[in-house]
Amino acid sequence: MEFGQGIHFIIGSNGEGKTNFLESIYVLALAKSYKTSDLVLIRHQEDFAKVEATVLSQSRLFDLSMIISASGKNAIINKTSQKKLSDYIGHLQIVSFLPEDMNIIKGSPRERRYFFDVYMGQMDKNYISNLGNYKYVLKQRNELLKKMNQPNKEDDLLLDVITEQLAEAARPVVEHRKKFIQEINLFLEKQYHLFSSKNEYYRIQYLPSIETEIEKVMKSKYRTDKMSYTTNFGPHRDDYDFYLNDVMAKDYASGGEQRTLILTLDMALAEMMKDRLKEYPVILLDDVFSELDYEKQNKLIQYLSKIQAQAIITTTSLHELNQDALNNVKVFHVSKGHIQEEKQHGKSSKV
Amino acid sequence: MQYPKALEDLISEFMKYPGVGRKTAERYAMFSVIDLKNESINDFSQALISAKEKIRPCNICHHLTDKETCDICSDGTRDNSKIMVLETTKDVFSIEKSGTYRGLYHVLNGALSPLNGIGPNELNLVSLWKRLEKDDVKEVILATSATQEGEATAQYIKRVLREVEVLVTRIGYGVPVGSNLEYADDQTLNKAIENRRVF
Numbered sequence: 001m002e003f004g005q006g007i008h009f010i011i012g013s014n015g016e017g018k019t020n021f022l023e024s025i026y027v028l029a030l031a032k033s034y035k036t037s038d039l040v041l042i043r044h045q046e047d048f049a050k051v052e053a054t055v056l057s058q059s060r061l062f063d064l065s066m067i068i069s070a071s072g073k074n075a076i077i078n079k080t081s082q083k084k085l086s087d088y089i090g091h092l093q094i095v096s097f098l099p100e101d102m103n104i105i106k107g108s109p110r111e112r113r114y115f116f117d118v119y120m121g122q123m124d125k126n127y128i129s130n131l132g133n134y135k136y137v138l139k140q141r142n143e144l145l146k147k148m149n150q151p152n153k154e155d156d157l158l159l160d161v162i163t164e165q166l167a168e169a170a171r172p173v174v175e176h177r178k179k180f181i182q183e184i185n186l187f188l189e190k191q192y193h194l195f196s197s198k199n200e201y202y203r204i205q206y207l208p209s210i211e212t213e214i215e216k217v218m219k220s221k222y223r224t225d226k227m228s229y230t231t232n233f234g235p236h237r238d239d240y241d242f243y244l245n246d247v248m249a250k251d252y253a254s255g256g257e258q259r260t261l262i263l264t265l266d267m268a269l270a271e272m273m274k275d276r277l278k279e280y281p282v283i284l285l286d287d288v289f290s291e292l293d294y295e296k297q298n299k300l301i302q303y304l305s306k307i308q309a310q311a312i313i314t315t316t317s318l319h320e321l322n323q324d325a326l327n328n329v330k331v332f333h334v335s336k337g338h339i340q341e342e343k344q345h346g347k348s349s350k351v
Numbered sequence: 352m353q354y355p356k357a358l359e360d361l362i363s364e365f366m367k368y369p370g371v372g373r374k375t376a377e378r379y380a381m382f383s384v385i386d387l388k389n390e391s392i393n394d395f396s397q398a399l400i401s402a403k404e405k406i407r408p409c410n411i412c413h414h415l416t417d418k419e420t421c422d423i424c425s426d427g428t429r430d431n432s433k434i435m436v437l438e439t440t441k442d443v444f445s446i447e448k449s450g451t452y453r454g455l456y457h458v459l460n461g462a463l464s465p466l467n468g469i470g471p472n473e474l475n476l477v478s479l480w481k482r483l484e485k486d487d488v489k490e491v492i493l494a495t496s497a498t499q500e501g502e503a504t505a506q507y508i509k510r511v512l513r514e515v516e517v518l519v520t521r522i523g524y525g526v527p528v529g530s531n532l533e534y535a536d537d538q539t540l541n542k543a544i545e546n547r548r549v550f
Contacts, residue, residue, distance in 0.1 A: 129537065129538065139466055140464065140503075141465075155470065157471075158471060161503050161507050161510065165499065165506075
């Protein structure tokens with residue numbers, strides 16, 4: 001299948017495999033599923049799942065493929081297996097809106113951290129390795145805390161050493177998150193009116209678990225950590241708040257307002273990636289129309305046509321949309337897991 | 352089709368070796384049965400048994416030896432004022448091969464890693480502290496690997512040795528000699544920049 005510039009619609013009834021198709025692009029870009037386990041990607045009674053595509057990025061062609069099996073995953077660029085996922089991620093950049101993203105604002109801090117980590121990682125591979133390093137030292141420290149049942153000075157000294165390592169590993173992660181949120185707020189500011197003509201504005205606030213003097217704070221929490229056998233403070237407990245007109249979206253935003261906020265944030269992320277990487281990411285929108293009103297649906301289409309990014313949108317039908325906005329779009333139909341391009345769509349679509 | 356039991360047993364023995372998977376184990380087993388002469392098989396099994404019986408850790412530095420004390424520790428011409436601390440006995444061979452170091456060694460037998468169940472008591476640390484009680488050691492060179500575990504181990508030893516009058520140094524890490532900067536990964540380059548020295 002071939003996708004060019006502009007908007008592509010994937011049309012099909014529920015359960016025909018539209019989302020699976022978007023998910024395969026997601027996996028190819030990020031080397032993981034947005035579901036909790038990568039193994040759910042593998043079809044029943046098969047040994048592995050494989051996704052392949054040729055992408056044009058920074059004026060270069062890359063053959064990407066991801067193979068996921070019970071024994072692990074293999075990320076391949078131009079037939080070469082990549083040892084580190086941080087060397088793989090970033091060749092195909094995406095911004096995605098998935099039904100799951102509706103939980104970001106009101107869901108657990110973990111979901112918010114994951115959401116932002118995905119974008120920071122795509123824009124800077126050092127962030128992926130710094131975060132990976134932090135998570136590894138954190139595992140070591142938590143394992144040590146679990147084993148420290150009787151007091152002894154050897155374990156206390158080792159806890160000190162590993163705490164210093166953890167603080168050292170935490171610093172670049174916290175700095176990166178702080179700077180990223182400052183910058184995304186600037187891009188968000190330019191997108192306030194994407195969907196809403198009202199005087200609404202959005203802001204995201206980064207809430208670091210420890211902001212400064214990380215080592216000192218971590219060392220002052222030994223008692224709490226030993227009692228709970230785990231590390232209670234650090235970037236793995238960071239959070240983000242979403243503000244809508246200076247009130248916390250968590251407490252006050254309606255379902256519709258949350259959706260608009262997240263979509264606006266997605267488009268701000270796309271603009272930020274364009275600014276950083278000099279090209280737009282592929283924009284994946286899963287079933288985004290079902291819950292947007294007519295006006296917002298068309299504003300989204302207008303915006304996507306204007307920026308000329310490659311967008312792939314799943315929907316159950318196009319009838320609800322303003323037909324004038326559907327010039328120059330490509331349409332694909334999905335049924336029973338198979339996908340086929342519609343040869344002629346609308347008045348002037350190209351074949 | 353299944354292999355005859357004796358062959359299958361041999362395959363599973365080979366599979367116990369690091370880096371040997373099923374396919375390689377099958378090749379080794381076939382080779383042993385088809386290509387090796389009886390006497391070679393005999394020599395091989397004898398070599399295995401006698402290595403296991405005779406090789407043990409040196410009573411001073413824990414490097415592998417077939418004597419009570421290893422050749423390096425009992426070599427009177429070596430510099431007794433330096434001890435290089437290493438994770439494995441394999442590392443001793445690597446440093447010895449490079450040929451410049453003339454001091455002594457101390458093999459820890461691993462690195463601190465709670466995830467792998469290795470704490471201070473699992474390493475040869477007490478014997479290291481004992482060696483330092485004697486006055487002749489002036490410098491301890493920490494040559495554990497540049498991994499999180501190796502770094503934690505080096506830091507741990509450094510902290511304990513704060514109370515001992517001895518110079519503690521860490522070997523340098525950075526860009527491999529003979530390679531271009533463009534091929535070094537970010538972390539290696541960061542380390543190399545961090546560890547730069549006046550030139």
